[in-house]
Amino acid sequence: MRWLSDRTVERLRAAGSEIDLTHTRYRLIEPIGRGGMGTVYLVEDPALDRRVALKVLDLPDAGGELTARLIQEARVLARLEHPGIVPVHDVGELEDGRVFYTMKFVRGDRLDRWVRSGVSLRQRLVVFRRLCEAVAFAHAQRVLHRDLKPQNIMVGAFGEVLVMDWGVAKILRNLDEEPTLRMTPEASPESLSARSPGASPQTRHGTVLGTPGYMPPEQARGESAQLDERADVYALGAVLAFLLGGRAAAEMGARSASKPRWGRGVPRALRAVAEMAMRAEPAERYRGADELAAEVDRFLEGRPVMAHPESILLRAGRFLWKHRIAVILLLVYAIVRALVLLAERP
Amino acid sequence: MKKILLAMALGAVLGLLDGSSAWFSPDARDKMGSIILWSALKDVTAGFLIGVVAALVRSKVAVVFWGLLVGLGLAFLVAMEPDPDTGKHYYLAIMLPGGLVGLLVGYFTARYGGGVVRRRAATVT
Amino acid sequence: MDETTRMPRTGSPFPPTRASVVQGVRSDDPETRKRAYTTLVESYWRPVYTYVRLQWRRDAEQAQDLTQEFLARVVEKEFLGTYEPGRSRLRTFVRTCLDRLVQNADRDARRLKRGGGFEIRSLDFGSVEGELSRLDPPDPNQGEAFFEREWIRGFFGSVVEELRLECEESGKQIHFQLFERYDLEEAGATYESLARDFELSSNDVTNRLAYARRTFRRIALERLRTLTGDEAEFRAEARTLLGVDVS
Ligand SMILES: Nc1ncnc2c1ncn2[C@@H]1O[C@H](COP(=O)(O)OP(=O)(O)O)[C@@H](O)[C@H]1O
Numbered sequence: 001m002r003w004l005s006d007r008t009v010e011r012l013r014a015a016g017s018e019i020d021l022t023h024t025r026y027r028l029i030e031p032i033g034r035g036g037m038g039t040v041y042l043v044e045d046p047a048l049d050r051r052v053a054l055k056v057l058d059l060p061d062a063g064g065e066l067t068a069r070l071i072q073e074a075r076v077l078a079r080l081e082h083p084g085i086v087p088v089h090d091v092g093e094l095e096d097g098r099v100f101y102t103m104k105f106v107r108g109d110r111l112d113r114w115v116r117s118g119v120s121l122r123q124r125l126v127v128f129r130r131l132c133e134a135v136a137f138a139h140a141q142r143v144l145h146r147d148l149k150p151q152n153i154m155v156g157a158f159g160e161v162l163v164m165d166w167g168v169a170k171i172l173r174n175l176d177e178e179p180t181l182r183m184t185p186e187a188s189p190e191s192l193s194a195r196s197p198g199a200s201p202q203t204r205h206g207t208v209l210g211t212p213g214y215m216p217p218e219q220a221r222g223e224s225a226q227l228d229e230r231a232d233v234y235a236l237g238a239v240l241a242f243l244l245g246g247r248a249a250a251e252m253g254a255r256s257a258s259k260p261r262w263g264r265g266v267p268r269a270l271r272a273v274a275e276m277a278m279r280a281e282p283a284e285r286y287r288g289a290d291e292l293a294a295e296v297d298r299f300l301e302g303r304p305v306m307a308h309p310e311s312i313l314l315r316a317g318r319f320l321w322k323h324r325i326a327v328i329l330l331l332v333y334a335i336v337r338a339l340v341l342l343a344e345r346p
Numbered sequence: 347m348k349k350i351l352l353a354m355a356l357g358a359v360l361g362l363l364d365g366s367s368a369w370f371s372p373d374a375r376d377k378m379g380s381i382i383l384w385s386a387l388k389d390v391t392a393g394f395l396i397g398v399v400a401a402l403v404r405s406k407v408a409v410v411f412w413g414l415l416v417g418l419g420l421a422f423l424v425a426m427e428p429d430p431d432t433g434k435h436y437y438l439a440i441m442l443p444g445g446l447v448g449l450l451v452g453y454f455t456a457r458y459g460g461g462v463v464r465r466r467a468a469t470v471t
Numbered sequence: 472m473d474e475t476t477r478m479p480r481t482g483s484p485f486p487p488t489r490a491s492v493v494q495g496v497r498s499d500d501p502e503t504r505k506r507a508y509t510t511l512v513e514s515y516w517r518p519v520y521t522y523v524r525l526q527w528r529r530d531a532e533q534a535q536d537l538t539q540e541f542l543a544r545v546v547e548k549e550f551l552g553t554y555e556p557g558r559s560r561l562r563t564f565v566r567t568c569l570d571r572l573v574q575n576a577d578r579d580a581r582r583l584k585r586g587g588g589f590e591i592r593s594l595d596f597g598s599v600e601g602e603l604s605r606l607d608p609p610d611p612n613q614g615e616a617f618f619e620r621e622w623i624r625g626f627f628g629s630v631v632e633e634l635r636l637e638c639e640e641s642g643k644q645i646h647f648q649l650f651e652r653y654d655l656e657e658a659g660a661t662y663e664s665l666a667r668d669f670e671l672s673s674n675d676v677t678n679r680l681a682y683a684r685r686t687f688r689r690i691a692l693e694r695l696r697t698l699t700g701d702e703a704e705f706r707a708e709a710r711t712l713l714g715v716d717v718s
Contacts, residue, residue: 003602004628006620008655012627015654016688016713022681034714059692059709096685329453333446340439341370 019056020095026054026102037066037167042105045089052089056100067099069167074101076143076166084134086154086162106162112150115243123159124243125270125296130161132236132293138163139229139288142172146227148235149214150242168210170227214238217280229289230282236292237277237285244270269299272308349459350397356451357393361386364447373431388424392416392448393455400455409456410449417448493561493700496551508546510697514629516542516594518621519569524599526609526617527573535596541572556700560708566618623712626698630691631655637686645669649676650683688713 004012019041021028026043032053033040043054061067077088091101109117115124131153138145145166152165210219216234219227241260260278262271273295279285286292295305302322304310310318320327365385368374374381395416400409421444425437495507519541523534544550545565554564609617638647649669652660662680666673692709699705 002628002631002655003598003605004624004631004655005605005657006624007657009620009624009627011654011659012631012687013713015684016691018684020681020685022678039714058714059706095681096689326454326457329446329450333443333450336446337364337367337443340442341367344371344436344439 019054019098023095024092024100026052035165035167037069038100043102045102051105052102053105054100054102056094057098060097061099070099070101073167073169076169076171077101077103079141080138080143080166082134082137084130084161084163085138085166086164106154106156106164108154108156108160108162110151111153111155111239112242114155115150121244121267122300125300127155127159127161128236128240128243129293129296129300130159131163131239132289132296134161134163135232135236136289136293138169139232139290144170144172144227144229145232145235146170146219147210147214148232148239149211150239151211153239170224172228210235216278216282218282228282230285230287233277233285233287233289233292234279234282236289237274240270240274240277240292240296244274267299269305269308273299273305276307347401349401349455350394352459353397353400353451353455354390354393356454357389357391357396357447358386360447360450361389361392364389364443367443384424388420388444389447389451392420393451396448396452397455397459400452400459406453406456410452413448413450413452413455414445415448417451418445420448421445490697491556491700492697493551493554493556495697511545512542514625514694514698515545515565515622517599517625517628518618519565520594520596520599521603521606521621522566522569522614522618523573524603525606526611526614529573531596531600537573537576538594538596540576541569544568544572554700556704560704561698561700562619562622563615566615569618570614626694626712627691630687630694633690633694634683634687637690638683643679643682645671646679646683646686649680650687653680654684654687 019028019039021043025047026045029042029044029051031039032042035055038055038057041054041056042051044050045052055070057066057070059066071091074088074091077086081087086106087104089102089104091099093099108114111127114127119127135145135148143166145163145168147165147168148163152163154162154164156162212220214235216231219231219234238260244266245260245263260271260274273292277285277292286295295307298305302318304315304318362382362385365382366378368378368381368385392413396409396413399412403409403412418441421441422437424444425435425440428435492507492511495503495510498504498507516538520534520538523529523537524531527534527537529537550568554561559567634650635647638644649665652665652668653662660668662673662676665671665680666676669676671679691713695708695712696705699708
């Protein structure tokens with residue numbers, strides 16, 4: 001047997017990991033990301049002269065479950081034509097039998113990196129609003145994302161938001177029907193460590209999917225058949241908490257279903273919104289992503305939010321503050337009017 | 347159009363209020379009717395003039411300033427007529443509140459009246 | 472190639488067993504068991520020897536004895552009986568056992584027994600000795616990393632060997648030679664120089680190289696499956712060995 005030098009071993013690893021695009025229309029440029037079930041490459045499509053992202057399974061999948069999942073993800077994306085959801089272009093198979101799909105190559109930052117670039121509260125809320133809109137759209141198409149988290153959200157250069165990674169999405173059918181997809185556990189180092197023994201119980205519905213801290217209690221319990229839109233609402237609430245607290249809240253995210261711990265200077269009303277979205281009991285949460293979006297709108301417009309009812313006095317104060325110039329002008333007029341009248345008196 | 351109507355309505359309300367305040371001054375009490383009428387008429391006119399400008403000009407400050415000018419100007423015309431009983435001119439007592447009313451109408455119209463009339467070029471899509 | 476360096480093969484270019492060796496050694500069928508052991512010994516003897524020599528700093532004779540002794544243990548039925556897939560990687564388990572053996576051998580310098588039911592063909596320790604000088608001396612605290620590296624080296628070596636056999640059997644020697652020149656040789660040829668040397672069109676070079684690499688990858692994955700305890704370990708190992716590094 002041949003003795004291989006370290007460099008040769010490295011070359012072989014590279015040769016073995018390179019994807020073989022010979023019989024596809026694409027040309028490899030470089031790997032750009034790695035996720036739970038596959039790797040994402042930047043490739044070129046010479047026919048259309050554009051760059052696209054190609055997501056491919058890491059291994060040929062004998063059982064077919066991962067393949068089914070990838071194809072399902074592509075189909076979900078195809079169904080969800082929305083500016084906030086990454087568009088899919090094509091599905092195919094490599095020579096070695098691995099399935100791939102291509103999608104728009106997203107230039108931008110992942111949400112968790114984006115917040116660190118010092119963006120204002122307003123910008124963060126505007127981005128969050130767009131996120132809610134995209135999720136609400138998916139819900140209207142009867143699709144649950146089930147793994148919303150900052151790592152799965154990209155923010156473009158113009159503040160456009162793209163929701164990625166629909167690999168564990170669930171298509172809702174009629175109430176009594178089983179979910180279309182049965183998911184399998186992942187063996188990536190990350191998910192193995194995330195799934196330390198006993199941390200996430202599994203039930204017969206299938207494996208627990210999702211990310212601790214962003215996953216509602218019912219999902220952590222593995223009740224995948226009962227999940228509905230409000231599971232995503234919970235995750236959105238956690239994302240909002242993350243956006244409000246930046247780093248600290250991400251750490252709080254590790255303790256699933258616990259109340260976020262807030263830093264200083266986070267507006268009360270927004271805390272209440274995030275907490276309402278993250279209630280343990282789904283019935284106590286917002287009914288959908290659109291309701292959550294409406295709440296954020298209310299906050300942005302200086303109106304009271306549902307989650308944080310205010311006393312009349314507070315409301316009046318908020319009203320007066322909002323219209324303070326008009327109020328001051330009216331007061332000035334009244335005073336001047338009174339002074340003039342007084343001066344006329346003999 | 348919306349702005350002009352809003353400004354005229356504001357003028358009417360403020361003019362009525364302004365006129366009614368004459369009730370507090372004892373010697374004017376018997377002429378209340380005509381004072382209120384003239385005051386309202388003056389401020390509706392002011393509202394019209396302010397509204398037209400507010401519909402065309404984007405700058406809030408400009409509209410407010412124009413309101414002040416219109417208020418002062420109309421009040422000056424009123425104040426030029428001396429008091430029939432005493433023959434005195436009440437420039438200050440008429441023009442000060444008058445200017446403020448104009449200013450108020452200008453501010454409210456600019457702030458709460460919505461956008462300006464769009465230029466034709468901008469409406470081509 | 473020296474005959475003694477080849478571990479006993481069944482003559483087929485395909486991996487001796489498709490199922491995991493962990494299941495294989497527990498099989499009731501002696502043939503299956505034997506194939507599993509063969510695979511284990513084949514893929515572990517070199518890293519074991521190198522590890523004992525360099526990490527444990529034993530001289531050649533001691534290391535040979537220890538390696539033989541260790542392999543004899545591996546071949547015993549109980550050895551893998553205590554291994555639980557899912558708890559640790561098979562490779563880590565093997566190394567831990569090896570460490571224990573070397574430590575115990577230190578304590579009671581009892582006679583090392585050889586054999587143990589299966590005959591272990593003479594292993595060409597001499598050829599490994601020649602290569603040791605080419606290795607960096609291991610960090611004493613990085614035993615696992617060192618063992619892993621050596622294991623991977625041996626693993627890829629046997630995959631290349633199998634690729635060669637498979638290419639020869641299907642009359643695709645040129646494919647293998649291209650692969651050898653492009654991916655194995657330190658200097659690393661270019662597509663153009665290969666096209667010139669082999670008098671092929673560059674398109675042919677591309678396609679044949681792609682074939683060879685694809686086959687290389689397939690063989691590596693098949694072999695890896697036999698050398699891992701369960702699906703999760705297989706996937707994790709595949710990522711370690713053939714995964715893309717994304718910065
Ligand atoms: N369309 C895309 N454009 C740019 N980068 C992408 C795209 N899709 C995925 N990525 C990158 O690849 C990484 C892994 O992708 P992801 O879809 O999350 O994989 P998985 O579903 O396997 O977890 C992401 O974190 C992201 O950085």
